[in-house]
Amino acid sequence: MALPDGAQVVVPPRAPALRRATLADREDVLGRLLLAPAFLYVILLVGIPFVLAIMLSFSGARSGTLSFDWVGARHFRTIISDAQFLLTLRNTLIFTVASQVLVMILATTAANVLEVAFFGKRAVRMLLLLPWAVPVSLATMAWAWIFDSTFSVINWTLRALGLFQGWIYWLGDPEVAMLAIIIIHVWRMFPFATVILLAGMTAIPLEIREASVIDGASFWRRLFHVNLPLLLPVVTVAVLFGVVFTSTDLSVVYLLTRGGPYNSTHVLSSLAFQRGILGGDLGQGAAIALFLLPVLVVVAIIMLRLARRTEVGG
Amino acid sequence: MGYVETRDLHKHYGEVRAVDGVDLEVNEGELLVLLGPSGCGKTTLMRMIAGLEVPTSGEISIAGERVDEGVPPRARGIAMVFQSYALYPHKTAFRNIAFPLEAAGQPPERVKERVQGGARMFGIERLLGRFPRQLSGGERQRVALARAVVRDPRVFLFDEPLSNLDAQLRAIARYELKEFQRQLGTTTIYVTHDQVEAMGLGDRIAVMEKGRVRQIGTPQDVYDYPADTFVATFLGSPPMNLVEHDERTLLGFRPEQLLPRSIFPSSQPVFSYHLRVRQVEHLGADRLIYGYLEEETRADQPVIADLPVTITLPIAEQQVYEFAVPRSAMRSFDRATGLRRDGAA
Numbered sequence: 001m002a003l004p005d006g007a008q009v010v011v012p013p014r015a016p017a018l019r020r021a022t023l024a025d026r027e028d029v030l031g032r033l034l035l036a037p038a039f040l041y042v043i044l045l046v047g048i049p050f051v052l053a054i055m056l057s058f059s060g061a062r063s064g065t066l067s068f069d070w071v072g073a074r075h076f077r078t079i080i081s082d083a084q085f086l087l088t089l090r091n092t093l094i095f096t097v098a099s100q101v102l103v104m105i106l107a108t109t110a111a112n113v114l115e116v117a118f119f120g121k122r123a124v125r126m127l128l129l130l131p132w133a134v135p136v137s138l139a140t141m142a143w144a145w146i147f148d149s150t151f152s153v154i155n156w157t158l159r160a161l162g163l164f165q166g167w168i169y170w171l172g173d174p175e176v177a178m179l180a181i182i183i184i185h186v187w188r189m190f191p192f193a194t195v196i197l198l199a200g201m202t203a204i205p206l207e208i209r210e211a212s213v214i215d216g217a218s219f220w221r222r223l224f225h226v227n228l229p230l231l232l233p234v235v236t237v238a239v240l241f242g243v244v245f246t247s248t249d250l251s252v253v254y255l256l257t258r259g260g261p262y263n264s265t266h267v268l269s270s271l272a273f274q275r276g277i278l279g280g281d282l283g284q285g286a287a288i289a290l291f292l293l294p295v296l297v298v299v300a301i302i303m304l305r306l307a308r309r310t311e312v313g314g
Numbered sequence: 315m316g317y318v319e320t321r322d323l324h325k326h327y328g329e330v331r332a333v334d335g336v337d338l339e340v341n342e343g344e345l346l347v348l349l350g351p352s353g354c355g356k357t358t359l360m361r362m363i364a365g366l367e368v369p370t371s372g373e374i375s376i377a378g379e380r381v382d383e384g385v386p387p388r389a390r391g392i393a394m395v396f397q398s399y400a401l402y403p404h405k406t407a408f409r410n411i412a413f414p415l416e417a418a419g420q421p422p423e424r425v426k427e428r429v430q431g432g433a434r435m436f437g438i439e440r441l442l443g444r445f446p447r448q449l450s451g452g453e454r455q456r457v458a459l460a461r462a463v464v465r466d467p468r469v470f471l472f473d474e475p476l477s478n479l480d481a482q483l484r485a486i487a488r489y490e491l492k493e494f495q496r497q498l499g500t501t502t503i504y505v506t507h508d509q510v511e512a513m514g515l516g517d518r519i520a521v522m523e524k525g526r527v528r529q530i531g532t533p534q535d536v537y538d539y540p541a542d543t544f545v546a547t548f549l550g551s552p553p554m555n556l557v558e559h560d561e562r563t564l565l566g567f568r569p570e571q572l573l574p575r576s577i578f579p580s581s582q583p584v585f586s587y588h589l590r591v592r593q594v595e596h597l598g599a600d601r602l603i604y605g606y607l608e609e610e611t612r613a614d615q616p617v618i619a620d621l622p623v624t625i626t627l628p629i630a631e632q633q634v635y636e637f638a639v640p641r642s643a644m645r646s647f648d649r650a651t652g653l654r655r656d657g658a659a
Contacts, residue, residue, distance in 0.1 A: 210366055211400035215414035215461070216388030225413070229404045 056286035063280040075287035085288065088266040091178065092292065095267055096247040099185040103242055104235065106186065107193035114194070115201055132191040140255040143184050147171050174264035177257050181265060184252050189245065193238045200234030201227070236307040240300060247292055268292055317342035317501045318363060318469055323372035325358050332358040334525030345495050345502040347516035349509060351548065355525040356505045357473060363503065364394055364471050377468055391468035395475045399458035401446040407457045408442040414465045432460035435494070452483050470502040476511060488514055509549050513537065521545045540645070543652040555617040556647070557607060564647040569620035571643040574627050575636040584638040589619070591631050599623055608634060
């Protein structure tokens with residue numbers, strides 16, 4: 001449209017500050033910017049050490065030198081024929097499976113108990129989380145005293161109650177030492193699993209749980225046919241975390257038994273530490289540490305698949 | 315004596331009296347609707363009958379048997395359909411319907427037979443293999459009903475089972491629900507806040523407010539003779555008009571009873587009013603007239619008139635017309651208590 005001569009085009013004034021797109025408007029840039037710290041963290045502290053570990057496991061690197069000669073799968077061949085390694089592998093599997101089974105049973109029980117309303121529930125929930133919050137080293141030292149060969153609180157208590165007159169050498173007998181390690185691990189891990197399960201239980205619609213009550217299902221039928229199946233995605237996550245945390249944990253074994261007696265309670269991570277760092281054979285240490293990686297990856301994939309399938313089914 | 319009965323039933327949450335002394339008698343085979351606004355205690359009342367809530371005090375009995383103390387939900391012989399249907403998302407429709415039968419320890423052949431019988435009843439045989447998320451709202455509702463029916467319960471409890479359906483489906487579902495309840499003849503308690511649903515479904519309606527039952531009666535009874543001003547204004551859409559008559563009296567009349575004076579024969583006793591029209595809504599089947607009564611003693615009282623399409627008299631906004639209410643349709647309420655007074659106004 002042509003304007004007559006002398007006519008002025010009037011532009012309505014706008015707030016100048018909002019006329020340009022700000023950083024907050026540009027989601028692509030903002031998104032990358034906000035992700036950058038986490039990305040850097042993962043690359044520097046997880047990614048690079050991980051690649052380095054893989055490279056080390058195929059090298060003859062020893063501590064104190066900078067040599068990095070390629071030796072192929074030699075370390076892996078060595079450790080598979082090493083009886084100590086096989087025992088350690090077995091320990092790791094027993095340790096992981098046993099403690100996870102116990103953790104899930106205890107956590108399911110605790111979650112069911114804690115869900116029922118009772119006086120002081122919040123306080124109990126708080127207390128329950130303590131084992132998770134206490135530093136591993138402190139907790140393990142406390143347990144070391146509980147399992148002490150002379151002062152064992154458990155032994156003295158059993159004796160005082162007249163329940164058991166013998167004497168258990170908790171950390172002296174290979175079988176019992178393994179049990180002691182599993183006990184500590186269960187004690188440490190189950191609060192976390194309980195919290196995850198409690199969160200999962202609150203996510204089940206109340207009406208569904210009430211429907212199962214109305215439908216006349218007993219406690220066990222409700223647990224196994226309604227609550228646990230609906231919890232499966234959450235349980236899977238809890239187990240996955242538990243498996244990864246347990247099978248890669250160094251602290252409890254190292255602080256409690258140092259792998260003893262006679263290297264009988266080593267797990268992969270403690271053996272890797274002993275061979276790689278203390279023994280100086282970085283290559284073999286890395287090979288031992290990485291041995292379970294393929295297994296863990298497969299376990300993770302299977303569990304995540306399973307979890308997704310349940311969600312789709314629901 | 316009622317088939318389901320509550321006696322002076324209370325449920326208090328701290329200071330809040332969710333249910334505040336309810337005496338209810340549900341007759342065998344009838345469909346009783348608990349109607350009221352949200353928060354009136356109707357759902358809490360039903361949940362106590364189901365056994366999902368423990369009463370603060372009072373008695374509940376089903377088929378002459380006290381159930382309020384120590385009788386768990388599974389032993390009460392009740393089946394409940396929830397607002398969300400509460401189907402088990404990880405089970406197929408078949409397994410959902412089978413669940414209460416399996417819980418009762420019935421043998422597999424019998425379970426299969428009954429599930430298929432229930433499915434046939436609601437026309438969902440071909441859906442039995444599907445998971446709830448693969449079903450539409452209406453189909454889910456049928457699965458939930460089938461799950462309730464297969465157990466052969468003594469009492470059905472329905473908690474707003476139609477509120478998740480869209481408006482068109484709801485009318486059909488309401489019809490079907492009533493139909494099947496009549497076929498089975500099972501005593502049914504039905505909770506809703508929807509007065510149309512209540513009027514359409516109920517053999518009787520119990521109108522609740524603030525934890526108390528305000529009135530129980532047939533839909534017609536409750537509609538025509540509301541016990542108080544709350545029931546009068548809660549039931550009916552648009553609600554009953556209430557106008558001040560004198561210091562002690564409110565007069566109430568239904569919008570469809572407020573009609574142009576000219577359509578009544580002069581011999582019929584009526585109350586006539588001057589109505590100033592503010593707005594006219596054409597709703598197809600009828601016209602809603604919003605206006606004010608222009609009377610010397612009681613000015614500017616808002617009322618609504620509902621004229622059927624058969625009354626073609628032109629009505630213009632801002633004009634004053636003479637309207638009337640037949641004396642027989644006029645109800646009178648005590649202004650102080652809100653209670654209806656017996657007899658003609």
